[in-house]
Amino acid sequence: MKISLSEGTWDKSTADIVALAVPSGKTKLNRALGRIEAVTGRGSIKPLASDERFAGKVAQTLKVAAAGKAKSRWLLLVGVGDEEDAGKIAWSLGHSLALAARAQKTGAVELPLVDVETVRAATQGLVAGAYRYTEYKSDKEAAATLSSAVIVGAPKARRGLTAAIRAGQAVAESVNFARDLVNRPPNDLNPVTLARAASSESRKLGLSCRVWNKARIQKEGMNLLLAVNKGSAIEPRVIHVVYKPARPKKKVVFVGKGLTFDAGGLCIKPAGAMVDMKCDMAGAATTLGIVFAAARLKLPVEVHAVIGSTENMTGAKAYRPGDVYKSLEGKTVEVINTDAEGRLVLADVLTWAVRKLKPDFMIDHATLTGACLVALGPWRAALYTDDDKLASKYLDASEGEGESFWRLPLDSDLRSTLKSPIADLKHVGGRFGGSITAALFLKEFVGDTTWMHLDIAGPAFVDRPHGRLPKGGTGFGVATGVRFLEGIR
Numbered sequence: 467m468k469i470s471l472s473e474g475t476w477d478k479s480t481a482d483i484v485a486l487a488v489p490s491g492k493t494k495l496n497r498a499l500g501r502i503e504a505v506t507g508r509g510s511i512k513p514l515a516s517d518e519r520f521a522g523k524v525a526q527t528l529k530v531a532a533a534g535k536a537k538s539r540w541l542l543l544v545g546v547g548d549e550e551d552a553g554k555i556a557w558s559l560g561h562s563l564a565l566a567a568r569a570q571k572t573g574a575v576e577l578p579l580v581d582v583e584t585v586r587a588a589t590q591g592l593v594a595g596a597y598r599y600t601e602y603k604s605d606k607e608a609a610a611t612l613s614s615a616v617i618v619g620a621p622k623a624r625r626g627l628t629a630a631i632r633a634g635q636a637v638a639e640s641v642n643f644a645r646d647l648v649n650r651p652p653n654d655l656n657p658v659t660l661a662r663a664a665s666s667e668s669r670k671l672g673l674s675c676r677v678w679n680k681a682r683i684q685k686e687g688m689n690l691l692l693a694v695n696k697g698s699a700i701e702p703r704v705i706h707v708v709y710k711p712a713r714p715k716k717k718v719v720f721v722g723k724g725l726t727f728d729a730g731g732l733c734i735k736p737a738g739a740m741v742d743m744k745c746d747m748a749g750a751a752t753t754l755g756i757v758f759a760a761a762r763l764k765l766p767v768e769v770h771a772v773i774g775s776t777e778n779m780t781g782a783k784a785y786r787p788g789d790v791y792k793s794l795e796g797k798t799v800e801v802i803n804t805d806a807e808g809r810l811v812l813a814d815v816l817t818w819a820v821r822k823l824k825p826d827f828m829i830d831h832a833t834l835t836g837a838c839l840v841a842l843g844p845w846r847a848a849l850y851t852d853d854d855k856l857a858s859k860y861l862d863a864s865e866g867e868g869e870s871f872w873r874l875p876l877d878s879d880l881r882s883t884l885k886s887p888i889a890d891l892k893h894v895g896g897r898f899g900g901s902i903t904a905a906l907f908l909k910e911f912v913g914d915t916t917w918m919h920l921d922i923a924g925p926a927f928v929d930r931p932h933g934r935l936p937k938g939g940t941g942f943g944v945a946t947g948v949r950f951l952e953g954i955r
């Protein structure tokens with residue numbers, strides 16, 4: 467989508483459709499609608515709104531023919547409730563506009579105030595809202611949306627605004643890249659093609675991308691990753707993308723769970739739980755989205771994405787409950803439930819990253835546990851770290867990007883549930899605190915590194931749109947990760 471700035475007010479815009487923020491609450495609502503009626507000279511907007519039950523609530527929209535003195539064909543009234551944050555309002559204006567536009571090709575938004583933050587937010591909303599996954603649809607036109615948008619009341623010459631558009635595009639396109647990967651069907655996206663997608667995007671951005679095949683992974687001794695792969699007919703991959711600017715302030719390593727399909731292995735999932743398990747590589751997708759956005763934004767931070775990728779299947783060679791494997795770290799692990807495969811894959815990758823990359827911060831994203839959805843609901847991710855400062859920085863970043871996280875404890879009391887009678891560790895704890903015990907298992911493999919684990923099992927993939935999350939793959943975590951990196955000094 468082409469996004470540009472223009473001076474002047476919305477009523478002079480010749481775009482096909484113009485988005486306007488409308489607050490809720492009788493007085494504010496009436497005042498806003500009254501103003502639109504006055505400017506357009508079209509007196510029927512209030513009765514229409516009340517007829518359509520449009521009350522300016524968050525996410526409510528009403529499309530009306532502009533008519534009157536307005537130059538555009540359509541107006542889109544976007545409810546913003548009692549939101550006062552101009553950035554949030556800007557984001558939802560852009561997002562609602564791109565969602566609502568169908569036959570309309572050109573759009574315009576008027577922001578509550580124009581600055582670098584609101585212009586970037588509107589851009590992120592526009593590009594994220596325009597996202598459709600049409601790869602496997604014959605009729606691509608059915609998903610048409612805006613091809614260009616104008617932010618009105620924003621002089622081109624104003625410092626930083628054009629750069630703000632470029633930044634917003636960089637972030638939102640990286641979010642959409644992650645969504646595309648998650649939405650790709652698992653017969654199309656497997657560890658091999660995931661690695662190819664990572665390489666080809668890396669090449670476009672001039673980044674280094676190393677890919678390890680099975681033989682190389684064997685040589686490294688990543689036996690836990692290899693155990694999970696045993697039941698699959700497709701080779702595993704480890705993918706390592708590096709963005710390294712000239713004088714990096716810090717080195718941040720993102721690790722991603724890249725299960726391109728999780729059937730559960732021999733502890734097979736029931737059909738209903740398996741149907742969306744192409745989403746089990748969402749951590750990998752988020753991790754890639756973050757490193758690509760960091761490169762596009764030329765952030766002064768060294769960023770690595772390290773991904774362990776395999777399927778978890780039931781082939782004749784599949785790993786079994788009761789098996790014991792020696793991890794790369796050296797600890798032996800007794801397999802309890804083959805459906806708890808993610809933590810095994812991550813354990814070896816985390817070990818490798820700690821040893822070889824020596825990061826300042828290591829952050830993993832993983833669709834790790836159903837228990838996380840039980841605890842926090844489907845739209846919020848769990849955040850685990852022993853580092854209070856890192857937690858609070860990350861939570862601040864997420865707040866700005868409208869992504870929901872909640873910090874849960876790395877409760878050492880539960881560590882005893884990972885004791886095995888025959889090996890150093892078992893990889894599944896008891897019935898309670900399943901998301902926490904998964905995190906505690908990972909902690910065994912990070913040494914002294916400052917580490918954070920993000921369980922994104924809920925918000926990475928949703929069955930209906932919710933807030934900033936579109937149906938299907940959401941790209942959850944990319945925007946927050948980038949915002950966090952931007953704050954590093």
Ligand code: BES
Nearest residue numbers: 746803805806808833834835836837923
């Ligand atoms: N990939 C799943 C977790 C998941 C569940 C992701 C729902 C997205 C939506 C993970 O590999 C898994 O199967 N976890 C098991 C662990 C259990 C066997 C200890 C779970 O949560 O049931």
Ligand code: MN
Nearest residue numbers: 728805806807
């Ligand atoms: Mn599983």
Ligand code: ZN
Nearest residue numbers: 725728746808
């Ligand atoms: Zn899984």
